[in-house]
Amino acid sequence: MSTVAQKRGFLAVLWDYLTTVDHKKIAILYLISGGFFFLVGGLEAMFIRIQLAVPDNDFVSAGLYNELLTMHGTTMIFLAAMPLLFAFMNAVVPLQIGARDVAFPFLNSLGFWLFFFGGVFLNLSWFMGGAPDAGWTSYASLSIASPGHGIDFYVLGLQISGAGTLIAGINFLVTIINMRAPGMTYMRMPLFTWSTFVASALILFAFPPLTVGLFLMLFDRMFGANFFNVSMGGNTIIWEHLFWIFGHPEVYILILPAFGIFSDIISTFSKKRLFGYAAMVFATVLIGFLGFMVWAHHMFTTGLGPTANAIFAVATMAIAVPTGVKIFNWLLTMWGGSIRFTTPMLYAVAFIPSFVAGGVTGVMLASAAADYQYHDSYFVVAHFHYVIIGGVVLGLLAGTHFYWPKMFGTMLNETLGKVTFWLFLIGFHGTFFVQHFLGLMGMPRRIWKYLPGQGLDLFNMISTIGAFFMAIAVLVLLYNIVITQVKNVRVGNDPWGDGRTLEWAIPSPPPYYNFKQLPLVRGLDPLWIEKMEGRTEMTPAEPLGDIHMPNNSFIPFVMSLGLFIAAFGAMYQIDWRESGGEEFVWSLPVLIIGMLITLGSMAVRSLKDDHGYHIHKEELMDDTDKGGKE
Amino acid sequence: MATHESTSANPKVNYEYRRRKARDEMRMQVTSFATMIFMTFIAFIVVIADFDKYYAFPVLLLLAGAQVVLQLYYFMHMSHKGHGTAALFLYSGALIAFITVLTFLTIVWW
Ligand code: HEM
Numbered sequence: 087m088s089t090v091a092q093k094r095g096f097l098a099v100l101w102d103y104l105t106t107v108d109h110k111k112i113a114i115l116y117l118i119s120g121g122f123f124f125l126v127g128g129l130e131a132m133f134i135r136i137q138l139a140v141p142d143n144d145f146v147s148a149g150l151y152n153e154l155l156t157m158h159g160t161t162m163i164f165l166a167a168m169p170l171l172f173a174f175m176n177a178v179v180p181l182q183i184g185a186r187d188v189a190f191p192f193l194n195s196l197g198f199w200l201f202f203f204g205g206v207f208l209n210l211s212w213f214m215g216g217a218p219d220a221g222w223t224s225y226a227s228l229s230i231a232s233p234g235h236g237i238d239f240y241v242l243g244l245q246i247s248g249a250g251t252l253i254a255g256i257n258f259l260v261t262i263i264n265m266r267a268p269g270m271t272y273m274r275m276p277l278f279t280w281s282t283f284v285a286s287a288l289i290l291f292a293f294p295p296l297t298v299g300l301f302l303m304l305f306d307r308m309f310g311a312n313f314f315n316v317s318m319g320g321n322t323i324i325w326e327h328l329f330w331i332f333g334h335p336e337v338y339i340l341i342l343p344a345f346g347i348f349s350d351i352i353s354t355f356s357k358k359r360l361f362g363y364a365a366m367v368f369a370t371v372l373i374g375f376l377g378f379m380v381w382a383h384h385m386f387t388t389g390l391g392p393t394a395n396a397i398f399a400v401a402t403m404a405i406a407v408p409t410g411v412k413i414f415n416w417l418l419t420m421w422g423g424s425i426r427f428t429t430p431m432l433y434a435v436a437f438i439p440s441f442v443a444g445g446v447t448g449v450m451l452a453s454a455a456a457d458y459q460y461h462d463s464y465f466v467v468a469h470f471h472y473v474i475i476g477g478v479v480l481g482l483l484a485g486t487h488f489y490w491p492k493m494f495g496t497m498l499n500e501t502l503g504k505v506t507f508w509l510f511l512i513g514f515h516g517t518f519f520v521q522h523f524l525g526l527m528g529m530p531r532r533i534w535k536y537l538p539g540q541g542l543d544l545f546n547m548i549s550t551i552g553a554f555f556m557a558i559a560v561l562v563l564l565y566n567i568v569i570t571q572v573k574n575v576r577v578g579n580d581p582w583g584d585g586r587t588l589e590w591a592i593p594s595p596p597p598y599y600n601f602k603q604l605p606l607v608r609g610l611d612p613l614w615i616e617k618m619e620g621r622t623e624m625t626p627a628e629p630l631g632d633i634h635m636p637n638n639s640f641i642p643f644v645m646s647l648g649l650f651i652a653a654f655g656a657m658y659q660i661d662w663r664e665s666g667g668e669e670f671v672w673s674l675p676v677l678i679i680g681m682l683i684t685l686g687s688m689a690v691r692s693l694k695d696d697h698g699y700h701i702h703k704e705e706l707m708d709d710t711d712k713g714g715k716e
Numbered sequence: 717m718a719t720h721e722s723t724s725a726n727p728k729v730n731y732e733y734r735r736r737k738a739r740d741e742m743r744m745q746v747t748s749f750a751t752m753i754f755m756t757f758i759a760f761i762v763v764i765a766d767f768d769k770y771y772a773f774p775v776l777l778l779l780a781g782a783q784v785v786l787q788l789y790y791f792m793h794m795s796h797k798g799h800g801t802a803a804l805f806l807y808s809g810a811l812i813a814f815i816t817v818l819t820f821l822t823i824v825w826w
């Protein structure tokens with residue numbers, strides 16, 4: 087988005103982004119594709135709400151409704167929320183710890199392209215005979231029986247993008263462990279870095295169960311295995327266990343980074359150090375750990391037995407304790423601070439009560455006996471939208487406004503930002519608050535239509551109107567982004583004026599090597615410490631020297647493309663075998679060619695040495711910090 | 717790179733010292749390799765000699781555990797300095813997996 091880039095011509099820029107290994111550009115790729123999928127998922131949500139606006143509606147057919155609902159959930163969780171979080175993690179975490187890039191730049195790019203091709207594959211289902219239709223949880227008892235290729239798209243698409251997520255998670259772990267600047271001890275890391283660290287650890291442990299589950303499903307659907315087929319001695323509940331052993335940690339993978347973004351925003355705009363920093367870190371780690379011990383609260387009504395239900399209920403409620411610690415620490419950070427209500431801060435302030443409401447319904451659901459009433463009703467829908475929108479999405483919107491200047495060097499319009507905020511907040515509560523009552527009145531979730539005269543009409547209409555408010559808010563945000571980039575007013579290092587952490591010590595956007603000299607970190611909120619002593623910059627920790635940089639590479643793209651191609655072969659070989667080898671004869675060759683492309687590019691990567699290059703000291707000396715202003 | 721230069725980018729690394737280190741390392745590797753072969757041998761004997769189930773199972777599991785430890789600490793260098801974080805992650809992963817399996821064996825009915 088820099089002016090230099092615009093002068094270089096479109097194809098050159100495209101090629102640059104296709105081959106980049108720079109964490110700042112990969113962040114932009116994640117932002118654009120995550121944002122795109124967010125719009126797709128949002129559109130699906132609008133169709134759902136239009137269908138439910140009035141009783142006995144026929145806007146979409148029952149089958150299409152199931153597809154919309156499934157794709158909405160799957161897209162929002164896997165293709166919108168996670169990649170958007172990765173966008174901010176990529177853009178900010180290396181800067182916050184004072185690193186020049188992530189530990190494995192090549193893998194970073196590979197992770198992105200795997201996610202991207204997985205997401206595209208999943209969404210192609212719309213055009214190739216029908217989308218998955220068994221809910222984002224895709225319970226085996228339903229999905230094994232689903233006709234067509236919908237579920238196969240789900241399994242293969244998530245398998246590919248899941249591999250990308252796992253790679254990204256491992257990369258952040260190694261980066262945070264190994265690449266911290268001199269003086270940046272663990273207990274001096276900003277909360278966003280900490281929460282990224284814990285979320286990445288959760289990814290590391292939670293995604294393998296999903297991978298296993300998806301593989302079993304893949305074999306059941308594509309190669310005639312019977313892992314989940316009860317009539318053949320399989321066990322359909324195993325899918326539920328595997329899915330939720332992944333699924334519950336997954337919701338914390340989403341919320342923890344949002345917590346981190348809010349922690350940084352709240353302390354920045356309260357002009358105070360985060361209250362109870364150590365407790366915040368401890369609570370984050372504890373939430374991450376406990377997140378693995380509660381999966382069965384999604385299965386209370388499956389019949390696990392009273393002992394299991396009781397123990398999982400108690401374990402679930404225990405998570406509310408560290409969460410409460412965090413809430414109080416945010417409040418106490420604001421307490422007595424000199425608060426500036428910028429757009430990001432508005433989101434942060436609104437997040438606290440919204441998220442608490444979701445937490446409270448969570449604890450209600452956690453009481454197993456009561457859950458027999460709530461389960462699979464709109465009450466659950468209200469709960470998870472309160473935590474996910476009131477927590478994760480507000481965090482993403484706050485992060486978009488807060489980090490936009492660091493990522494693009496321009497400042498989003500504050501007035502429009504506040505318009506977006508109010509429209510979104512009103513729309514969000516309008517949509518989901520009433521759903522609590524719909525649930526308590528007995529409206530089941532995942533229902534295509536309801537009859538008039540059951541007392542459900544009014545609240546459903548309100549809910550739909552709320553959804554339109556949110557849609558308008560998103561359009562305002564898009565408009566804001568466009569006019570900001572068109573005006574292109576450049577900003578300096580610390581556009582908010584109160585930056586506390588390392589990312590605000592360097593130009594916006596940072597030069598491609600980030601730090602000319604690695605900074606010396608002397609405590610928590612290192613930039614703030616320097617500011618308090620009258621300096622505007624960090625003290626360097628090393629003399630100016632050559633900087634080692636990785637080369638760009640097209641291999642990650644090709645590697646992911648190979649899997650994408652192979653997935654089509656894997657899917658259509660079912661039809662090939664069913665037709666007795668008559669039709670779809672191309673499927674097996676496609677599978678093999680796809681795998682060969684992937685394996686071949688892996689071989690090229692392993693056999694061809696790529697030592698990167700050096701930026702020489704002399705070039706750095708000429709380049710007098712104009713870096714980001716290019 | 718000539719044989720008498722260190723493979724490290726750091727010129728200060730002492731070649732003699734590195735050589736001695738490598739020799740010690742090699743001895744450890746060979747010793748643990750031999751131990752592992754021996755343990756595998758015992759495992760085979762236990763099975764072939766048709767020992768009682770209640771005797772054979774614990775012995776096999778014990779040997780397997782020992783093999784894992786040897787593998788991690790000697791072949792994968794976890795005994796070296798600077799592997800604390802890796803160990804932390806390994807053990808927390810093992811703990812989580814253990815608790816999960818335990819749950820299935822004890823309280824989950826399905
Ligand atoms: C105090 C913390 C929380 C508690 C006690 C809690 C408890 C629960 C319980 C018991 C259920 C199962 C309800 C049912 O199906 O009958 C549930 C569902 C759900 N929760 Fe939470 N939760 C908490 C926080 C969160 C957070 C932070 C997120 C996400 C960011 C989240 C996302 C979800 C989702 C997505 C579902 C529904 C999954 C589905 O069936 O599709 N929860 N929660």
Ligand SMILES: [Cu+2]
Nearest residue numbers: 334381383384
């Ligand atoms: Cu859960």
